[in-house]
Amino acid sequence: MTTSPPSLYQPVPCDIVSVSDLTPDEKLFRVIRSDGAPLGHLPGQFLQISLPGWGEAPISVASSPTRGNSFELGVRRVGSLTSELHRRGAGKRIGIRGPFGRPFDLLFLGGQDLLLISGGCGLAPLRSLIQYCQDRAEEFGSVTILHGAKNPDHLLFKNEISSWESTARFACGLTVDDTAPGGCYDGNLGQVTSLIPPLQLDPLRTVAIIVGPPVMYRSVIHELERKGLHAGRIVVSLERQMQCGVGKCGHCSIEHLLCCKDGPVFLLSEIEHLRGAL
Amino acid sequence: MKRTLTVCPYCGTGCMLYLVSQGGRLVGVEPSSTHPVSRGSLCVKGWNAHAFVHHPDRLTSPLVREKGELRPATWDEAITVVVAGLKGVQDRHGSDALMFASSAKATNEENYLLMKLARRVFATNNIDHCARLCHSSTVTGLTDCFGSGAMTNSIACLDDTDLIFVIGSNTTEQHPLIGSRIMAAARRGARLIVADNRRIRLARHADLHLRHHNGSDVALLNSMMQVIISQGLTNLSFRERRTENYPLLAESVAEWTPERGAAVTGLTPGEIVDAARLFAGASSAMIIYAMGITQHSHGVDNVRCCANLALLTGNVGRNGAGVNPLRGQNNVQGGCDMGALPEYYSGYQSVGDPAIRQKFARYWGGSDLPATPGLPLTRAMDAALQGRIRGMFIMGENPLLSDPDQTHARLALEKLDFLVVQEIFLTETARLAHVVLPSACYAEKEGTFTSTERRVQLVRKVVEPPGEALADWQIISALARSAGCGGFSYDGPSEIMAEIAVLTPQYGGITYERLAPHGLQWPCSTPDDPGTPILHREQFTCGLGRFSPVTYRPPAELPDEEYPFVLTTGRTYCHWHTGTMTRRTHLLDREERAPFVEINPLDATRLGLREREPARVTSRRGSIIVAARISTIVPPGVLFIPFHFVEGAANLLTNNVLDPESSIPEFKICAVSVRREA
Amino acid sequence: MKALSDGQLLHFFKCLEKDWEVRLPVTLPDGTRTLGSLKDGPIALLGGSLPAKPTGAFFPQEEEIFRLSERELRLPLPPERPLFVAGFTSRDLASLLFIDRFFADDPKDDLYFRRRQSALVAAVTGWCGPGGSFIKMTSKGCDLELLRDERGWLLLSHSEAGRQATQELPEGDDPLRLERFVAASASQSNDDELLLSQAAELLRADLVPDSFWNEIGDRCILCTGCNLVCPTCTCFGIRDWRSASGVERIRMWDSCQLEGFMREAGGHNPLGSEALRSRRRIHHKLAADLMRWGEISCFLCGRCDATCPTGIGIVSVMKEMVARHGGPANQRSR
Numbered sequence A: 001m002t003t004s005p006p007s008l009y010q011p012v013p014c015d016i017v018s019v020s021d022l023t024p025d026e027k028l029f030r031v032i033r034s035d036g037a038p039l040g041h042l043p044g045q046f047l048q049i050s051l052p053g054w055g056e057a058p059i060s061v062a063s064s065p066t067r068g069n070s071f072e073l074g075v076r077r078v079g080s081l082t083s084e085l086h087r088r089g090a091g092k093r094i095g096i097r098g099p100f101g102r103p104f105d106l107l108f109l110g111g112q113d114l115l116l117i118s119g120g121c122g123l124a125p126l127r128s129l130i131q132y133c134q135d136r137a138e139e140f141g142s143v144t145i146l147h148g149a150k151n152p153d154h155l156l157f158k159n160e161i162s163s164w165e166s167t168a169r170f171a172c173g174l175t176v177d178d179t180a181p182g183g184c185y186d187g188n189l190g191q192v193t194s195l196i197p198p199l200q201l202d203p204l205r206t207v208a209i210i211v212g213p214p215v216m217y218r219s220v221i222h223e224l225e226r227k228g229l230h231a232g233r234i235v236v237s238l239e240r241q242m243q244c245g246v247g248k249c250g251h252c253s254i255e256h257l258l259c260c261k262d263g264p265v266f267l268l269s270e271i272e273h274l275r276g277a278l
Numbered sequence B: 001m002k003r004t005l006t007v008c009p010y011c012g013t014g015c016m017l018y019l020v021s022q023g024g025r026l027v028g029v030e031p032s033s034t035h036p037v038s039r040g041s042l043c044v045k046g047w048n049a050h051a052f053v054h055h056p057d058r059l060t061s062p063l064v065r066e067k068g069e070l071r072p073a074t075w076d077e078a079i080t081v082v083v084a085g086l087k088g089v090q091d092r093h094g095s096d097a098l099m100f101a102s103s104a105k106a107t108n109e110e111n112y113l114l115m116k117l118a119r120r121v122f123a124t125n126n127i128d129h130c131a132r133l134c135h136s137s138t139v140t141g142l143t144d145c146f147g148s149g150a151m152t153n154s155i156a157c158l159d160d161t162d163l164i165f166v167i168g169s170n171t172t173e174q175h176p177l178i179g180s181r182i183m184a185a186a187r188r189g190a191r192l193i194v195a196d197n198r199r200i201r202l203a204r205h206a207d208l209h210l211r212h213h214n215g216s217d218v219a220l221l222n223s224m225m226q227v228i229i230s231q232g233l234t235n236l237s238f239r240e241r242r243t244e245n246y247p248l249l250a251e252s253v254a255e256w257t258p259e260r261g262a263a264v265t266g267l268t269p270g271e272i273v274d275a276a277r278l279f280a281g282a283s284s285a286m287i288i289y290a291m292g293i294t295q296h297s298h299g300v301d302n303v304r305c306c307a308n309l310a311l312l313t314g315n316v317g318r319n320g321a322g323v324n325p326l327r328g329q330n331n332v333q334g335g336c337d338m339g340a341l342p343e344y345y346s347g348y349q350s351v352g353d354p355a356i357r358q359k360f361a362r363y364w365g366g367s368d369l370p371a372t373p374g375l376p377l378t379r380a381m382d383a384a385l386q387g388r389i390r391g392m393f394i395m396g397e398n399p400l401l402s403d404p405d406q407t408h409a410r411l412a413l414e415k416l417d418f419l420v421v422q423e424i425f426l427t428e429t430a431r432l433a434h435v436v437l438p439s440a441c442y443a444e445k446e447g448t449f450t451s452t453e454r455r456v457q458l459v460r461k462v463v464e465p466p467g468e469a470l471a472d473w474q475i476i477s478a479l480a481r482s483a484g485c486g487g488f489s490y491d492g493p494s495e496i497m498a499e500i501a502v503l504t505p506q507y508g509g510i511t512y513e514r515l516a517p518h519g520l521q522w523p524c525s526t527p528d529d530p531g532t533p534i535l536h537r538e539q540f541t542c543g544l545g546r547f548s549p550v551t552y553r554p555p556a557e558l559p560d561e562e563y564p565f566v567l568t569t570g571r572t573y574c575h576w577h578t579g580t581m582t583r584r585t586h587l588l589d590r591e592e593r594a595p596f597v598e599i600n601p602l603d604a605t606r607l608g609l610r611e612r613e614p615a616r617v618t619s620r621r622g623s624i625i626v627a628a629r630i631s632t633i634v635p636p637g638v639l640f641i642p643f644h645f646v647e648g649a650a651n652l653l654t655n656n657v658l659d660p661e662s663s664i665p666e667f668k669i670c671a672v673s674v675r676r677e678a
Numbered sequence C: 001m002k003a004l005s006d007g008q009l010l011h012f013f014k015c016l017e018k019d020w021e022v023r024l025p026v027t028l029p030d031g032t033r034t035l036g037s038l039k040d041g042p043i044a045l046l047g048g049s050l051p052a053k054p055t056g057a058f059f060p061q062e063e064e065i066f067r068l069s070e071r072e073l074r075l076p077l078p079p080e081r082p083l084f085v086a087g088f089t090s091r092d093l094a095s096l097l098f099i100d101r102f103f104a105d106d107p108k109d110d111l112y113f114r115r116r117q118s119a120l121v122a123a124v125t126g127w128c129g130p131g132g133s134f135i136k137m138t139s140k141g142c143d144l145e146l147l148r149d150e151r152g153w154l155l156l157s158h159s160e161a162g163r164q165a166t167q168e169l170p171e172g173d174d175p176l177r178l179e180r181f182v183a184a185s186a187s188q189s190n191d192d193e194l195l196l197s198q199a200a201e202l203l204r205a206d207l208v209p210d211s212f213w214n215e216i217g218d219r220c221i222l223c224t225g226c227n228l229v230c231p232t233c234t235c236f237g238i239r240d241w242r243s244a245s246g247v248e249r250i251r252m253w254d255s256c257q258l259e260g261f262m263r264e265a266g267g268h269n270p271l272g273s274e275a276l277r278s279r280r281r282i283h284h285k286l287a288a289d290l291m292r293w294g295e296i297s298c299f300l301c302g303r304c305d306a307t308c309p310t311g312i313g314i315v316s317v318m319k320e321m322v323a324r325h326g327g328p329a330n331q332r333s334r
């Protein structure tokens, strides 16, 4: 059993097992609780990564609970905490709080065809679900993964994509906004939305899950609706500035909802009418 | 939990607040509900006034440079090194090779003491402070017209006035609780004219918003006066009873028809006429100005124009009528009052006057005091570059970030034989020093600050300074004693104030006992003088108000093909100057974390600049990269950059041309180019 | 029911100091009233609600989360003595109950309850408002109630802890005296309550146009005062300081009127305009909390209106909102 700390705000010590580069700005950290206990998370949940002296930041768990007691985090370097984390290598200690937040509803997703659409860093939380689907393939229909990055260098999890593609009933589509001059990329060019129209999908059997930068949601939703998907079959995971992760600090509110507690995973139908949600 | 009444350490508005402390640490702030300015409110800086005080970056012990590095030292050692260093410069190059920079963040007592140290111990009038950079033009200009260089009225006068004319002041951001009072006045029905090129918040509440070109204030004000005179709207009886020199003014503005004014200001003639009629039609009018007026190579002229306009319409010396320079720093008024100025002792008593010199010499003991006015701060940098200034003592200022043309300032400071910086944090300037002396901040010492409305208020000690840090007045006293000079032993700041009161007519009636709870407004000359909320009531300090005609001079550097944009600089709401305190205050730091440039959408589109993208801004003096902030606050052709940030220092770009009379630098306008940085 | 004179009440507070950390309204040197201790100044129970929020006793402007040195992490200790906090009006108590519920909601906020848990809360009601005006009686949310009339104080216990703390005080003998309070409370009406429900309804029905919030936003100078004085504002920020001796992490009152409140590292800001932030301040109290907690979370304590330097506290805004957008014509057009 994992024991919870005496204070809601006290981080639990963890150790970095290994670190690898994903892109020039993103690293993948393999981490384990210092007491060896399992994290106890579900795909879609996040942790408050706590580096005393640098604060905290919400980071999605990028690995599936089906893959042992250690877990992975895909982190983009953008500010003070994430830069400090990038300076830390294997053997270093970090703190976590969580897992927090509402995970993907695996019961609801069970038996459905999944369409997973991500932009940039958004593939990290989806990876947890992708791995889960790989390990429990019998519970789901087909899995289609669409991912967009700003350029080929920034495509996440490049070396895993082939393993995903070779999984039965899995398909992947990648695209980039720009190619570097002189690069050897020969894949799709354009926004991730451009990958949707050619898809064959059954709107009554498909659930789409979108995770990406704020600008992405509306256009993707628009394309999905044109495919006949309604808001009850579109799932989004939203990003907000989070300070506490437990519904107290107020920074992540969306009208009456709190992204950290009621989300970050929402059905589109739950939030589309709320001011400022998307 | 303890609550201690003290004065906000940020702007010159002078709100009083309670610092909440527990176990020797500050844990919060509560506004004073009864103070005439705060009245239960504060701005965001005031609400966070406690938050930087215990920051781990605070300096806790003296630092002395050894083999190129600053290392901790004892007070004894540091004081000895400082005195030897300063004396050394004095012996080798004479007293006037020393420069003392005082601080508008320090108390009155400390400013007084530093000026005493400079004049009495080191025999130089080379003492100045950052008022040079903000309101030296006011001191010169208003003294010329009225005989006194301070705000003529009280902040409360805004409640009773008929019209407010705000020119060159972003009041809601820089003096928030004065700005909000102006907004309240506008809502109760007072008319509001805002003359500012940027569409500042007050402009959204104005009856008339004049977006005249930067640096064309003289043209605007002269034209307004031309309209007032030609349409017979002057206040005749006031003019006849209380002023002199009118004919010269009338002559000088005669040629400034609205058409001519329009051509220079970029306004329409109609706007100028409207402004003039509105202003002259008010039964009482308050002119409010700040750095948009003063920080120009013609800053003193701008100030004179404001004074002329008020004299012409009889708007001085009454409730709700006056000329009100808003002093920036919490104690910049006090810094001036205390004679941290090269030409004045405390109370604006001239160093050139032998009787005054004798008065101070007699009281202070010792021999003759120096008679020639010293160097202003802005000229001292040049003098340092030329090797005329060899030693500098800087108390609580960060000229490396706050002076114009940063490269120039750095070269000057690096060239010094000896630099002492007395600070609460290791600022950019302190990093260059030979000796750094750790001082107590406002919450850790006693003293007084004088707010923009001339209100002398008590600052109280709430917590102990960190480590070995000492109050500035203690350090200065120790230096003087170590230099072998008597007359610097004080039991505490109240004893220093007693000395100030003896020597300074405006402060003659001020004692600590009388200052509780909410201070006194100077002039307060006798023990039973209740203070003076409104100046120049019966007569001007100089007798008659003097019209002081002004000839228009364009700014020193105007846009051209190579540098097609006008750059104007200033502050943002959440940060204070070079950010040493506010960038260490979590909520304020979070609000503005990085340097930016405001640019009009039309210009941004033309340059292909998108929001938050890096933009390179270049002037003849330097080049910086800052994030684009696309905004209609600035008109096309104008850029605005705040000067708080080391990593995008606006003052690498600004033009170090000085007003010939006040030596204020032209911070508000220079020519730059801007492009997208790949 | 106990009956006390001013002097006896003072004596009671002094006795309490043995076991409790006593906080009560006092007058500071310049006349400002605050929640202080007996040694901070003369008691100031009269005058109505305090300018600062009394809930700050449990959720202070700054509070330590932990301290980390070398390898040891230290959580803040509970207060040495439990808190006794007097000075709540009935509206303040409603606010207290609201944030009690908020912080207790799973997962429970241990920092808050560290102070709140064993605290004794005393209301001050009766003829003790500004200028001797009447403040409604209340029994909900307090352990004790101090009722003021021209003869002095009545003291009612509303909890077991309250009864224990007051055991030794003299009994009151005049039942009629209490009845006057009950009658006065029953006859109290407040126009602002009606305003509150009208304004909430306008927001719920989305009848307030963005232009309204633009105007309010233009008038806000972002002082954050409205949030910092509000007894039901619970938002906080977290800050770390690291020094040679370790790290201290604290939380502090935060304000949704600040641009940085929701801005994310990538620059996206769901509350990216002054208008949105002004709306958030009002909408949160009147609509969002009603949806989430089943209760409007403004209890009309008047503090934000008192501190706002530009006159856009919640009551002023509601008045303007209802006057401009709450007309019957508007309602019908929906």
Ligand SMILES: Cc1cc2nc3c(=O)[nH]c(=O)nc-3n(C[C@H](O)[C@H](O)[C@H](O)COP(=O)(O)OP(=O)(O)OC[C@H]3O[C@@H](n4cnc5c(N)ncnc54)[C@H](O)[C@@H]3O)c2cc1C
Pocket: A046, A055, A056, A057, A058, A059, A060, A061, A073, A074, A075, A076, A077, A078, A079, A080, A081, A082, A083, A121, A124, A125, A238, A239, A240, A241, A242, A243, A264, C263, C264, C265, C266
């Ligand atoms: C549910 C959720 C899951 C996330 N998952 C990932 C992930 O798997 N990988 C990844 O790289 N990034 C993820 N992010 C974004 C990540 O949290 C931010 O990039 C990070 O907080 C930036 O912190 P910083 O200290 O480096 O940046 P700074 O800009 O220095 O941060 C300053 C402060 O702002 C807060 N803050 C700023 N931006 C954000 C933001 N977008 N979200 C939350 N708080 C913010 C931080 O908490 C911090 O207190 C996620 C965000 C959320 C809400």
Ligand code: SF4
Pocket: B008, B009, B010, B011, B012, B013, B014, B015, B042, B043, B044, B045, B046, B047, B175, B176, B177, B178
């Ligand atoms: S207005 Fe000025 S003095 Fe008042 S709280 Fe703000 S910074 Fe301080």
Ligand code: SF4
Pocket: C095, C226, C229, C230, C231, C232, C233, C285, C297, C298, C299, C300, C301, C302, C303, C304, C305, C313, C314, C315
């Ligand atoms: S009146 Fe203002 S301060 Fe009081 S509860 Fe309502 S919103 Fe909060």
Ligand code: SF4
Pocket: C219, C220, C221, C222, C223, C224, C225, C226, C227, C257, C304, C307, C308, C309, C310, C311, C312, C313
């Ligand atoms: S108190 Fe008024 S001015 Fe200050 S933040 Fe609130 S609404 Fe804005």
Ligand code: FES
Pocket: A241, A242, A243, A244, A245, A246, A247, A248, A249, A250, A251, A252, A253, A258, A259, A260, A261
């Ligand atoms: S992150 Fe604090 S309430 Fe959601």
